[in-house]
Amino acid sequence: MAIPRNLVNLEAVTKAWGTKVLLDAVTLGVNAGDRIGVVGRNGGGKTTLLEVLTGLEPADGGRVTHARDLRIATLRQNAPPPATATVREVVVGDAPEHAWAGDAGIRAVLDGLGVHGLGLDTPVGNLSGGQRRRVELASLLVAGSDLLVLDEPTNHLDVEGIDWLAGHLRARPASTALVVVTHDRWFLDAVCTGTWEVARGQVAAYEGGYAAYVLARAERERQAASADARHRNLLRKELAWLRRGPPARTSKPKFRIDAANALIEHEPPPRDEVALRTFAMTRLGRTVLEAEDASVELGGRRLLDRVTWRLGPGDRVDVVGVNGSGKTTLLRLLTGGIEPVAGRVVRGRTVRPALLAQESSADRLDPGHRVLEALERVAQRVDLGKGREVTASQLLEQLGFTGEQQRSRVGDLSGGERRRLALAVELVGEPNVLLLDEPANDLDIDTLTALEDLLDSWPGTLVVVSHDRYFVERVCGRVVALFGDGRLTDLPGGIDEYLRRLRARAGPAAPAPPNGSGPGPGADGRAAREARKTLARLERKLERLADRQGAIEAELAAKAADYTEAVRLAAELDAVLAEKAEVEEAWLEAAELTG
Numbered sequence: 180m181a182i183p184r185n186l187v188n189l190e191a192v193t194k195a196w197g198t199k200v201l202l203d204a205v206t207l208g209v210n211a212g213d214r215i216g217v218v219g220r221n222g223g224g225k226t227t228l229l230e231v232l233t234g235l236e237p238a239d240g241g242r243v244t245h246a247r248d249l250r251i252a253t254l255r256q257n258a259p260p261p262a263t264a265t266v267r268e269v270v271v272g273d274a275p276e277h278a279w280a281g282d283a284g285i286r287a288v289l290d291g292l293g294v295h296g297l298g299l300d301t302p303v304g305n306l307s308g309g310q311r312r313r314v315e316l317a318s319l320l321v322a323g324s325d326l327l328v329l330d331e332p333t334n335h336l337d338v339e340g341i342d343w344l345a346g347h348l349r350a351r352p353a354s355t356a357l358v359v360v361t362h363d364r365w366f367l368d369a370v371c372t373g374t375w376e377v378a379r380g381q382v383a384a385y386e387g388g389y390a391a392y393v394l395a396r397a398e399r400e401r402q403a404a405s406a407d408a409r410h411r412n413l414l415r416k417e418l419a420w421l422r423r424g425p426p427a428r429t430s431k432p433k434f435r436i437d438a439a440n441a442l443i444e445h446e447p448p449p450r451d452e453v454a455l456r457t458f459a460m461t462r463l464g465r466t467v468l469e470a471e472d473a474s475v476e477l478g479g480r481r482l483l484d485r486v487t488w489r490l491g492p493g494d495r496v497d498v499v500g501v502n503g504s505g506k507t508t509l510l511r512l513l514t515g516g517i518e519p520v521a522g523r524v525v526r527g528r529t530v531r532p533a534l535l536a537q538e539s540s541a542d543r544l545d546p547g548h549r550v551l552e553a554l555e556r557v558a559q560r561v562d563l564g565k566g567r568e569v570t571a572s573q574l575l576e577q578l579g580f581t582g583e584q585q586r587s588r589v590g591d592l593s594g595g596e597r598r599r600l601a602l603a604v605e606l607v608g609e610p611n612v613l614l615l616d617e618p619a620n621d622l623d624i625d626t627l628t629a630l631e632d633l634l635d636s637w638p639g640t641l642v643v644v645s646h647d648r649y650f651v652e653r654v655c656g657r658v659v660a661l662f663g664d665g666r667l668t669d670l671p672g673g674i675d676e677y678l679r680r681l682r683a684r685a686g687p688a689a690p691a692p693p694n695g696s697g698p699g700p701g702a703d704g705r706a707a708r709e710a711r712k713t714l715a716r717l718e719r720k721l722e723r724l725a726d727r728q729g730a731i732e733a734e735l736a737a738k739a740a741d742y743t744e745a746v747r748l749a750a751e752l753d754a755v756l757a758e759k760a761e762v763e764e765a766w767l768e769a770a771e772l773t774g
Contacts, residue, residue, distance in 0.1 A: 183210040186249055186326050186356055187232055192241035194224075194231055201227045203380030204241065209326065212353045216367040216388065217360040219377035220579070221595050221623045225360045226256065226330055228377055232358065233328050252324035254332055259311050260318070262304030266297055270318045279321075288320045291343040292336075293502075309335030320347065327351075329359040333366055334620075338499055338646050338674060339681055345369040362624050364389040365648035389624075389649075466527040467492055467612060467640050468513050473522035474665075475508055482508050484665025485522065490612075495641045497651040499670075499677050500661030506644045509661070510534060510614045513642070533610035535602055537617050546590025550580060550600060553589050558607040574603055577633060579626040595621030602630070611639040619647035648674055717766045724759045731755060 187209040194202040201224030209215065209232070217225050230236035231243060233253050245251075260269045270289070271279045279285045289295045292313045303311055312335045319327065327348075333341050341363065348357060348370050361367060367374065368388035376383045376396070385392045468490040475483040482505030490496065490513075500506045511517045512524060514532045526532075545553070554571040562568050569577070575585050578599045592600065598621045605613065619627055627650060634641065634654045645651050651658070651674065658670045660677050662684070670676045735748045 183212050184246065184354075185210050186246050188242075188244045189232065189238075190242045190244075192231060192238045192243060194227055194236070194239050196227070200380045202231065202238075202382070205380075205382050206241075207375070207382055207384060209356050209358060211325070211356055213373060214348070214357045214371045215359070215373045215375055216371035216392075217358065217375045217377060218362075218367070218389075218392070218624050220625055221593070221621070223623075224377045224380070228375075228382065229253070229328055229330055229358065229360060233326075246325075249326060250324045251326045251328060252319040252322055254316055254319055254329040256330050259308075260303050260315050262302065264303050265299065266294060266301050266303060266306075266314050267299040269303060269314050270294065270299075270321060285321045288317050288347070291347060292317045292320075292340060313340075316344075324355065326356045326358070329357070329361075331360055331362075333361055333363045333646070336646060337502055338648060339501070339678060341366055341646060341648070342678055362619065362622060362627065363647055363649065364624060364627075365652075367392075368649075465492070466525065467494070467530055468527070468532075469525040470512065470519075471523050471525065473512060473519040473524055475505065475512055475517060476520050477508065477517075481665055483512065483519075483667075486665070486667045488659070488667055490640055490642065492640060493638065495643075495655045495657065497643045497645065497655040497658045497674075498661065499644075499651075499658060499674060501663050501681070504661035504663045505665075506661055507537070507616055509667075510536075510616055510642065510644060514614060530612050531608075531610045532612040532614060533605040533608055534614045535605050535616060535618055537620070546588065548589050549585070550587050550589060550592070551575060551585040553600065554603055554607055557604055558609070561607045562609055571603075571607055574606060575600075577629045578603055579623070579629065595623075598622065599626060606633070612642075613637070613639055614642045616644045617646070618643065619645055619650045714766065717762055720762050721759065721766065724755055724762065728752065728755050728759065 185208055189205055189207050191204045191206055192202055193200065193204055205228075217228065219225050227236065231238050233251050234243065234245065235253070235255075271285065294314055294317045297306060297310055297314070303314060306314065316329075316332055319329075332344065336344065345366055351357070357370070359366075359371070368390055371388045372386070374385040374388065374392040376385065376392070383396075385395045387395070470486050470488045472485045472487055473483060474481060474485055486509075498506050498509060508517065511534070512519060514534045515524070515526070516534070518524075548556070551572055554575060559571050560568055561571070561574055572582075572585060576582075580596075580599070580603075584596075589597070589600065602615075602618065618630070622630065627647075631650070631653050641654065643651060643655055658673045658677065660668045660670050660680070662668065662680070668680075670680075672679070731748055731752045735745060735752065738744045738748065
């Protein structure tokens with residue numbers, strides 16, 4: 180097996196900001212072909228790790244080495260392109276049009292990120308923050324690089340944009356490497372083959388994407404007998420959800436799944452849908468929110484055209500749609516923020532709605548108040564349903580505010596922290612209809628997991644607008660879509676069906692390999708078929724080895740008193756474990772070829 184080229188090495192690297200040590204004697208490396216996702220709490224050091232890795236920030240201690248002539252392309256959170264430059268200049272520089280317009284890879288990037296629609300001669304300064312971000316991302320993807328480092332690339336991308344980006348990154352040449360910070364768990368699973376968790380100054384490395392990371396992390400914490408029982412329970416619940424999810428999410432190595440089954444053997448489903456709906460009926464009655472032939476016009480444009488939609492007690496619905504199709508408008512219509520120009524909206528007499536808008540409701544709080552004080556001014560306790568009642572302080576802790584942070588002033592909070600506080604403010608008001616507009620923005624994975632745990636037992640009606648596919652699949656049971664034609668379309672097949680319908684509307688288009696390189700579709704199909712056959716053969720072999728391992732271990736336990744026999748069995752067990760490790764490595768290589 181060829182040894183992959185090493186691109187970057189960190190040796191005992193230390194980095195601090197003020198008195199806080201973000202990286203403490205960290206040693207790790209990046210090889211050609213690696214696709215690594217970086218996860219961790221906000222403020223835990225993820226961005227700092229990227230900056231040290233790429234040389235944008237010097238390490239306080241230790242050594243960072245780069246391969247000779249290494250080409251690094253970096254997407255940073257707060258480094259927008261020059262406002263006076265045009266979109267064309269940022270993406271392709273001064274290259275003549277005939278040089279790049281004929282490149283299928285460049286055209287695919289411009290179309291996939293929606294950059295063509297912005298106008299190539301538009302000054303970057305005239306674009307919104309999200310549009311500038313897409314332009315900068317496009318410029319990095321069309322440029323040649325050995326290492327692509329992306330800090331929150333899915334921010335400001337919609338569901339179809341994230342789906343396209345995942346496919347593009349998977350198709351990049353095997354000689355390139357990727358390191359990406361993201362809270363989008365679907366994206367981590369779709370793209371990454373390794374995960375780094377940054378926490379308490381250390382970086383723990385795991386094989387696989389998000390599902391494999393959760394499995395390995397839960398198993399590691401079980402073996403370490405962690406004292407944090409609540410956190411372990413959340414991990415087990417998350418693992419149980421992953422194992423019960425669609426086959427695409429659970430197509431992980433069987434030998435790893437089997438190793439973690441004991442963690443979730445008695446874990447109940449995330450939600451008892453029947454019990455929640457029954458309880459919701461007692462709180463809401465039969466009528467919740469009903470739009471009847473409702474039409475909405477904004478700026479002379481009809482966004483919603485004779486929409487009829489009925490939300491019942493306990494419904495959990497995700498609203499997806501193309502940009503500008505009216506998703507936020509639909510939420511405002513349901514809550515009475517705007518009135519229809521035709522038709523009507525009926526709201527049940529017992530309905531108490533709460534809308535978490537993209538503009539944070541925490542911005543309306545007094546910046547001089549302490550975090551806990553701001554929440555207790557609304558309510559000191561909150562009923563989460565089914566007998567679950569928590570104090571304001573406990574709710575804040577579940578959403579990531581430690582005891583010390585609860586004493587912080589609202590005016591000193593970051594954007595993500597204010598977003599979390601806004602959500603807590605809505606929850607303590609005990610609404611029975613909750614409408615969330617991009618709730619996953621600025622929330623780290625641990626906080627998202629805690630939010631999902633809260634919503635699991637929340638017995639009201641839930642409507643979500645989000646580009647976070649994982650969050651949507653985790654908390655919602657139904658998907659509806661706005662395709663820009665003013666109609667609301669029910670999608671029994673969920674987001675996968677939404678993406679299929681979008682592709683059908685756009686017409687047939689074969690995805691071009693980046694920069695015009697890569698094998699044709701026929702070669703891809705043959706390689707994938709062969710890889711699937713190899714996977715099946717290796718899985719059968721792993722099962723036989725696992726059976727043999729179990730038999731040897733049982734025989735070893737029975738003959739522990741016989742020294743000679745015990746030595747023979749121990750040697751045989753070592754040989755089986757070594758062969759098993761080789762087969763597992765071969766399984767991982769074959770799995771890569773299946774995508």
